[in-house]
Amino acid sequence: MTIVTLDRDQISTLLGEQRDAYDALKARDLALDLTRGKPGADQLDLSNALLSLPGSDDYRAADGTDTRNYGGLDGLPELRAIFSDLLGIPVDQLLAQGNSSLTLMHDVIVWALLHGFDDSPRPWSAEETVKFVCPVPGYDRHFALLESLGIEMVTVDMLSDGPDVDAVAALIGSDPSFKGLWLVPTYANPTGVTTTPEVAARLMALPAAAPDFRVFWDNAYAVHHLTETETKSAAALELAAAGGHPDRVVFFASTSKITFAGSGVAFFGSSPANVAWFRRHLSFASIGPDKVNQLRHVRFFGDADGVRAHMHEHTELLAPKFAAVEQILTDRLASYGVARWSTPTGGYFVDLDVVDGTAARVVELAKGAGIALTPAGSAFPYKQDPNDRNIRIAPTFASMDDLRTAMEGVATCVLLAAAEKALA
DSSP: OOGGGSOHHHHHHHHHHHHHHHHHHHTTOOOEEOSSOOOOHHHHHTTGGGGGOSOTTOOBOTTOOBTTSSOOTTOOHHHHHHHHHHHTOOGGGEEEOSSOHHHHHHHHHHHHHHHOOTTOSSOGGGSSOOEEEEEESOOHHHHHHHHHTTOEEEEEEEETTEEOHHHHHHHHTTOTTEEEEEEOOSSOTTTOOOOOHHHHHHHHHOOOSSTTOEEEEEOTTTTOBSSSSOOOOOOHHHHHHHTTOTTSEEEEEESTTTSOTTSOOEEEEOOHHHHHHHHHHHTTTOSOOOHHHHHHHHHHHOSHHHHHHHHHHHHHHHHHHHHHHHHHHHHHHGGGTOEEEOOOSBSSOEEEEESTTOHHHHHHHHHHTTEEOOOTTTTSGGGOOTTSOEEEEOOSSSOHHHHHHHHHHHHHHHHHHHHHHHHO
């Protein structure tokens, strides 16, 4: 039985049942939030030892550097070595910076607008139009950043193995105004898709009309596994070099969902030429990052295996939450055929597609019942989902009890909106 096989009387009965369930939900006076992919307090507690590190008499780095002072623009070598192993980037091509990878993305784009890359014909701001390719559904903050800078966004579909490469090729091959492509390559936000090495290799080798076309490789969830099978990111730098475009990829990552979300360390990586370009512009903006924070991360982790062990503890906390979402959506919605959702093996989100034309209504209903969801369309540029079907679910922050209550409520809202649409 699915909703399309029901006659109008049966759908009317379903509508009445879901209205009653919704009224009961509203009567509970809930205040639950599934909007953003924030670590839960129990995840943050895993890193509380950082608060007592590095110690008042233990502030020197491995080479004797006094981390309390100026300098060290590239970040501590020992921390870069740990994440070089995890991210697959040579130490001398990986810089450790402040707490936010989004800040680094912003700075790279702004510097490109002001100055261009070394292979740019002119600063990006001197171009008549600057465009980015944006796989969708995608990360709302990527899109908001581009919109704030007046950069035009053109979408391609995010498929089960990564972006639609043929669509990307058709866009960038003949139009030099395309300067970049966003990509969350591992456990993508919000789909959970991991870009395969084959797709990554094609992206890196594609002919581009713009000589300074870049892939913005935001590897935010590289080590954020939800199962014992740890998906490995494609070797982007190696693939770019092999594809004949060694400067194509600029790489970002951070510890924001590894240790403390507001007090972590962000990383920039790329080819030697791009790293030199980044360092040159950074030198006018900074005399060095927070090396004390970097040192405490070194002491906390010890080595790359220490990070892996730490992330296993995160998995133990998060996997049951994602399993609960899967169970509730399956139990409540599968038999009606009114939704599809991802079953991610890593990352921070569940991607929920509801009946076309009802996502905004589902979010509205949920809000009326005290359940905050990310606004419909958020995973698309300009917040415009052409099908009004996509909703991003963030299971991580809520307690298990609150998550179950919220997801039962979401399921009720999905069914109610679907029944309304079927009878409209």
